[in-house]
Amino acid sequence: MLITPRSFGKYDDEPFRIMKVRGVKIVENETGSVLSERQMIDRVADVDGIIAGVDPLNEEVLKHAKNLRAIAKYGVGTDNIDLGYCKKHGIAVSITKNANRNAVADYTFALMLNVARRVTEINNGCKQGDWSKKVALDVFGKKLGVIGLGAIGRGVIHRAEGFDMQIYGYDVFHDDVFVEDNQVRFTDVETIFKECDFITLHVPLIPSTENLVNAEMLSKAKKNLVIVNAARGGIINDDDLYNALKNKQIFGAGLDVFQTKDPQHSKLLQLPNCIVGSHTAASSQGAVNSMSLRAVSNLMRDLNSSVEQEDNVAV
Template identity: 50%
Template sequence: MKVLVTPRSFGKTDPGLFDRLKDAGLEVIRNETGGILDEAAMKKLIAPCEGVILGVDPMNAAVLDAAPKLRAIAKYGVGLDNIDLSACEARGIRVSRTVGANSDAVADYAFALMLGVARRVAFIDRRCRERDWSKITSIDVYGKTLGVIGLGAIGRRVARRARGFDMRVLASDSVWDEDFAVEQGIERADADRICRECDFITLHCLLNDETRNIIDERRIASMKPTAVLVNTARGGLVDEAALLAALKAGRIWGAGLDVFAHEPPEDPDWYILNNVIMGSHCSSSTAGAVNLMGTMAVDNLLRDLGLPL
């Protein structure tokens, strides 16, 4: 029985995860490209497989059609927007997630991006490497207002971290937990108010028809000139053309982006801006989170293929 493993970080710190798959009698096909697979590569590699441990590579109807034997998809993460769930349901393909495995890692990275963008850390570092020791004035984080769009497992952890910075927190979520909000002193607000009032805005919601381009040109235009936008969720949540225009014009302070609609982004202007910190979709890539995601994904795949754990 063959299975495909696509995530770049799977098994990197714990090669024993591959041994577990092999010991279960599985022949493992690896992603050897060092990057995210495109549709053509996915169709070729997945054709003989009955299972897949999947990263952010496409699992659309065309890819599924190329995999007639496929029975189980173990998502290495929580976002399912790259999977055609309707097609999976129609075929009886089981889909699982590694819920909670990377929440703290992503929350840490989101806060790192807030701090890094606010204090111009990457820009100052580059200047210093050029032997330029001039002072760079940046903006404060402590005591400011944070907006969290998506108060799920990761958003909650970001909100908790904000308490250590004595931040006022506004948040929105499609399923509101009033008890948690009261306990953490969080104010409920819609995306419009968050974009208008908050000094820092961080995205932690799923990508779907309701949230696609939730940060659009209008909402970007309403942000403070000192606002910082952070996205560690999905690139499709942001109108990237509108954001890029605002950053180039200096209409907001900056952005920390670990995700893009197309990765890596194609517009060369992203690479020359000093008010952006970019990440390679790596917010969940800590040793602890990678190991836990890998273990959970293997457990889920073996279970859904009817093999012993």
């Protein structure tokens, strides 16, 4: 079995103990970084199962994995996995649905507060000798638009209740009970951009959501808008967001993901009103433990082990 996520089992050795009891031979990612296509090809030849992070599992990699029967995604996003190839060749793909929902919802709200109150900017200024007052935005009682009302989006809404925020929501599915119980104004994306003070994104990266946030949509926004994306980078057009932030068309952004695969050279890093993360929203100890255990259970299940655990199956 190949395990690529660097944080897998880092805070609890139970996932490793489960596999040891079942006689699983483990191949770990010893590089300390995300594996390249070439590195994946070199490691997949003999494995029958993979616990995968964001490393490439495209057709070029998968065609070298002649014995592969199951992939357990360590997380929920499967855009790095060729699902069509897996389906065609009978490779089961599972995700660890909801394992990191609280961690990502926490981080999303932290980014939102950070940008609005200019926490990082003030911190950096003080450490450089600038102790001036910097006027920030209020959060309490403001309008929050949540695009994507899955587990993480709902978690953000529950946190916003403590700030007495007015909630606007959009999803391709309409859950009447949740919307009514949580007093969510269910509407479309354009209305959210026109009326909300804060917007958080919680949708998958699929053709209909790619570049969802673009120059046209940002042109409809309030000048004091704060937008947060801890979902997938391609949902926002980075160039359009850069222009909106640089020209003070909107107030600020919090990003844990980027459109480019090489974010260290992104122009967005130059802007004080853009707070960034290293795709780290799910990196809490509790989330790591939960994702590790679920990934192992999913993989053992799909490899016809006796471990049983219900979870979403991607293929």
